[in-house]
Amino acid sequence: MDFNNAVEFHGHACPGLSIGYRVALLAANHFRDRSIDEELVAVVENRSCAVDAIQAINGCTCGKGNLIFKDYGKHVYTYFKRGDEKALRISLKPDALPQDEKHAALFAKIRAGTASPDEAKEFQSSHETKSQKILEMPEEELFWIREVKIEPPEKAKVYPSLVCSKCGEGFMEPLGRVRNGKIVCIPCFEAKDE
Ligand SMILES: [Zn+2]
């Protein structure tokens, strides 16, 4: 598995993907195998491009239940093997990647659709330079890495499904809510009355 596998999965090379790739390699070397079934578990604390590298390289995916997502907006990645008490916690150092105001300004223009073709080109090349730099940086400049104790979560559970009394769609039992004395799904529970 190399960076190209991650790029293929994600659709493009970018700094976020490079961070995830470095994290994934660190974990793979530490635990020394790709998760065949659901042995290696990754807990990710953001929803950035980096997470795609972890899915592609470590084989940790949402559907298999060995990718656990916490929406903290942090570049923190914790890996463990089921049954183990120790986990590897990898955290991106806040000063690892200095802010680049010019790059950020170009990015804003691209998002707003006001970038000229030259500006778009400039952004693309600076984006690629940054991605490449992250791939080559020494580990200790990028991350804080330490072992932590964990309480492993239970294996992915299978729940019976219920039918929502309002929309008629099925949903997993623990996610049911009661509204006006009837069992409904979360979207129907939260919907405003017509
Ligand atoms: Zn990306």
Ligand SMILES: [Zn+2]
């Ligand atoms: Zn419903």
